[in-house]
Amino acid sequence: MKLKHSLLVAGIVAALSQTVAANDNLAGLHADMLGCDACHSASMQPQDDNLSIENGNCADCHGDIHEVAELTASAHVNVHASHFPGEPACTSCHQAHQPSVNYCDACHSFDFDLPFAGKWQRHEPSIAELAKEQADRSAALALAPRATTDIVVVGSGGAGFSAAVAAHDAGAKVILIEKEPVIGGNAKLAAGGMNAAESASQAALGIKDDVEIMIKDTMKGGYDKNDPALVDVLAQNSAGSVAWLTAMGADLKDVGRMGGASVNRSHRPTGGAGVGAHVVQVLLDNAVERNIDMRLNTRAVEILKDDNGAVRGLLVKGAHTGYYWISAKSVILATGGFAKNNDRVAALDPKLKGFMATNHPGATGDGLDVAANADAAMRDLQYIQAHPTHSVKGGVMITEAVRGNGAILVNREGQRFVNEITTRDRAAAAILQQSQGSAFLVFDHAVRKSLKKIEGYVELGIVPVADDLVALGAKAGIDGAALSQTINSYNGYVAEGKDAQFERQNLPRPLTQGPFYALEVTPAVHHTMGGIAIDASTAVQGTDGKAIAGLYAAGEVTGGVHGANRLGGNAISDIVTFGRVAGEQAAKYIGK
Incomplete structure (x- = not known):
């Protein structure tokens, strides 16, 4: 039973601080206080990679993140007053049988007061390194699939959620996987706006815009390196994407202007609040309403094909459940870019060596490697954008x-x-x-x-x-x-x-x-313009110039939409528009 009374919760927080010296991890502390079953099920093993039981037990005892935030309020930075959409899992930071880490450290340089905490660092083997685990992978593939679905969506940013919701609404059964312990990808960090031309919000404010102007602005901003067919999809569907989100509960009534635009077309919540977290929250709410299967801490490792080269499933690795495969007729890659991987960035653009990145910690380029191993073609990888205004402090x-x-x-x-x-x-x-x-x-x-x-x-x-x-x-x-x-x-x-x-x-x-x-x-x-080569239907193009049957991609993992430089406000429009297209096209491909 949840301890609602703030004094009881505060007592637990005080107990944590008083016993740090006696224990070096949370498991030891909880075993001393309450026993192992305070966190675990009877099996004493995680039942899923979301750590649903463990996180549920955290909330039952300590309260949800909003309640804890009230108790940990501070003058400036309150680590529990998260700007993430949804409710981040307690285990994102609070580890049990090893020293805890603070996920916020992955991006921010503020000081955080967290019991049993160490500096956050990514210890994640690359896709190439995972390929060496042949025995474990072969054993998993020799077994029956652990799950069967129509479509697997890889990535929980704006493109992934848009694809999942659109595919579900087209009649497909969907599983969405995310390698990070939190949802949202880079989309949850986007603040400026969502570009759209000829929208209802513009009309309500008396703003005159035209799809052709948006096309010209986007091509000019990308130095005409963009794929005109993809830019046409972006602009022609932009107002429809705003309307789609609005119908699902989004507030995109405020319209401003961002760099490179010749008309006010950057849509955002009333008052100019950050657009990305709002859009992801709306998409998350709709995914939950549709009961879409969402699996965190789960990495896509290999796209599985049949003898004809068509997608038949996906090999994944759960952080807690290990390797298994999902049987699926289609896979949609929406894994974002690689700005957080400075080695990869610097190899493509040496002048960016050592630069900080604005991206979330999972933006390392896994999706590109998984796609390349499936013989997907790439384009425009050399075009990498620096955001001009990242705070020094x-x-x-x-x-x-x-x-x-x-x-x-x-x-x-x-x-x-x-x-x-x-x-x-x-x-x-x-x-x-x-x-x-x-x-x-x-x-x-x-x-x-x-x-x-x-x-x-x-x-x-x-x-x-x-x-x-x-x-x-x-x-x-x-x-x-x-x-x-x-x-x-x-x-x-x-x-x-x-x-x-x-x-x-x-x-x-x-x-x-x-x-x-x-x-x-x-x-x-800030943004990697290049990635997987797709056509206007988001079908992934193979190195042989032909579409890979059943494989689709959307968002920053793809190349061609933005050319050599992305305009501010075009990212959210890109991920929502092409995410929708990918979901609809994948559903159409499997006959839904």
Whole structure:
């Protein structure tokens, strides 16, 4: 029975802190206090890779993550006040028979107070290394499949969830697997918006847009390296994707602009809240409502084919249940990119060696390796994008919407040096040319109030603030006098409606309402434009130039949609649109 009373829960938290010295892991502590069956079933072994029983027992005793968050509130960073969609499993961080780790450490550099915790590090063998486990793999394949379904979706980001929901609604039975202990992929981190042309939200706001303009913007942003057929699918279906999400409960009524767009088309929740976590939450809710089988801590290892080369299933490895195979008529790869794998990134683009990444820790490129082993063709792998505004302090990506809503970029000398809403590659290159390879996003209180996402940055304590610009410069390390002159000049451009310095197209507001803020940023690897070659139906193309029967792919694991450079706001549109297409096409392929 859950201990609802906060004093009882607080007592358990206190007991944890008092007994750290006596135990080096949580299993020892719980065995001393309550016995092994406080966590485990009668078998004393995990029953599934989600650790459903173990996590359920955690919540029964300590409360859910929201209750625990209330007890662990702090001035800035509350590790239990998660920004992840859904309810992250306790075992994502709290290990039992080995030292615990803090999953947040995989991205952030804040200090976290967690009993029995060590610094998070990935100890994950590559797909090539797993190939050496031939005896275990052969033994698993010699057995009957542990599960049988119509379609297996690999990846729980926006593309994977969109594919799973769309395939289910087309009549297919679906299993969704995810190698991480949490859902959402990179989508849960996306903040700026979801590009769409000719949407109902645009019409309601009096915004005139056209699919052809979105196509031109996307091709121009990608330096015409994009596959025109894929760009056409993206743009033609973009408004339909917004409507599809809206029908499932999404709020995409706020429309702004991101770099490279010539029209306001970046859709996001009312008030400018982060779009990615919201979209994933809506998709998760709908997947749960449809009772879709979701398996975490489960890696795709090998696509299985029949004698004719068509998909017949997938070999997987569960973190707790080991190797087994799933019988399926189709597999959809939605595993995301590889920005978190700097060795792979640097091999393709040496100038990015050693760069931080904005991605979630699972973005290592597994999906590309699994696809390559199935003879899938690749394209555009050399095109890797750095996001220009990654916070120097804390390891937080700062959404492009901050600039879109009126912030400017200045260097330590207090000078603007670039059109703030140019394409990401140009903005990143310009920042790296400044002293110390970083710059500052400067904005006022009106910009802060225009975008809910900014509140999170302020709460994290990474944004210096002052009542006037000279004082702000002193706090942030910027020439305050020069900054004041720069802001005055910029405000004059806003009044005139024309940026005489850098030809910035949108000038949404002057920076006049104190207090003022400065956030230090530097580029970090953000998006990998290349990946698996697909056609307009998302069918994976083989190295022989023919489609691999039953194999589909969607999202950042694919190449061709964005060319040499992705426009901000096109990622969520990409993953939802092509995820839907993949789910529908896979269902059609198997005869549903």
